[in-house]
Amino acid sequence: MTPLDLSNLGTAVGSTTGTSAKNSMDPKASQDRFLKLLVAQLNNQDPLNPMDNAQMTTQMAQINTVSGIQELNATLSGMAAQFSSLTALQGTSLIGREALLPGDQLTFKNGQGKAAFSLDAKATDVKVDIMGTNGEVLGTVDMGALGPGLHGFNWDTEGLDPSKVKGFKVRALDGNTGVDTVSLQRISVDSVSFSGGSIYMLLQDGTTRAYNDVLAFM
Numbered sequence: 001m002t003p004l005d006l007s008n009l010g011t012a013v014g015s016t017t018g019t020s021a022k023n024s025m026d027p028k029a030s031q032d033r034f035l036k037l038l039v040a041q042l043n044n045q046d047p048l049n050p051m052d053n054a055q056m057t058t059q060m061a062q063i064n065t066v067s068g069i070q071e072l073n074a075t076l077s078g079m080a081a082q083f084s085s086l087t088a089l090q091g092t093s094l095i096g097r098e099a100l101l102p103g104d105q106l107t108f109k110n111g112q113g114k115a116a117f118s119l120d121a122k123a124t125d126v127k128v129d130i131m132g133t134n135g136e137v138l139g140t141v142d143m144g145a146l147g148p149g150l151h152g153f154n155w156d157t158e159g160l161d162p163s164k165v166k167g168f169k170v171r172a173l174d175g176n177t178g179v180d181t182v183s184l185q186r187i188s189v190d191s192v193s194f195s196g197g198s199i200y201m202l203l204q205d206g207t208t209r210a211y212n213d214v215l216a217f218m
Contacts, residue, residue, distance in 0.1 A: 091192040091199040091211075098218040099203060100150065104167035104183035106130070107204060108157065115168055116152040116218065120180040123172040128153055133166045146172075152186055152218055186218065 098114075106113035113130070126143035138160065141153050157165075172179040188204040199211035 091194060094189045094192055094199070094201060094211075094217065096189065098152070098186050098188050099201060099209065099214045100216045100218060101185045101187065101209070101214060102182075103185040104169070105185055106155065106162075106165060106168060107185065107187050108162040108165075109188075109204070111157050111159070113155040113157055113162065113165065114152065114186050116150060116184040116186040117170045118150050118182045118184065119146060119148050119172055121174060122147050123174050123179040126151075126170065126172045128155075129169045129171065130155055131166045131169060132164055135166075138165060150184075150216060150218070184215065 098116075100116055104115070106115045108114075115128075117128070119126070122145075124145045126146050128141040128143060129137045130139040130141070132138045139155060139158075141155050143151065143153060155168075168183065170181040170183060172181050189201045190204055191202045193200045193202070200208055201211065201214075202208050
C-alpha cells in the first residue's frame, strides 16, 4: 500500500477542510489531519495488500518529525521576539550614560572638559596633561594612585575657549616604571534608535555610532 505523502499535508488537507493557513501550521492540527488521513487510508486499503507495521511506523515517525520542526520554528519565533524586546530595553537604558570611544579629545559641557583612559596595571602616580593646539600644556589633572582598568576625569576649563584645546595625554608611573595607557573619548548618549536589529546612538557631539563601536560605558 502506498504510504501517505506528508510533504503537502497542511496545504492539501487545509483546502478540503477549509482551515486557515495559521491552523495548517499548528502541530496539533497537523497531527489531527494526519490521523484522519491514516484512518481513511486504513478503511479504504486493499485487503489483499494491507499496510504493514513498517509502513505504519515510518509514517508515524514522519508526522512526529513534521510536528517537531513546526514546534521548533514556533520556539525560535518566540525567542526572536523576546530578543527584540530585550534589545529595545537595553538601548533605552543607555540614554544618559557615557560612551567610551578611542581618541584623546575632551568633550565639553558647562565649563567642564571630560574624557577617560585605561591603565594596563596599577600606578602609584597618574597625571593627565591637557594639551593646547600649539602643543603647550594648558592644565594638569592629578589623579594620584590608581588601579588597573577604566578611569574617567573632569577638567575645569576656567573660561578657556574649548577650541584652544587639542586633547590630553596621560602620564602613569608605578614607582619609576611607566604604565601603558589608552586614551578614550567620553561622550554622553542623548538618544538611541534601532535598525536591522542593531542599536545606534546619537551622542552629545552630534555623531551617530553603532553599539558595537563603543568600547565600554560609564
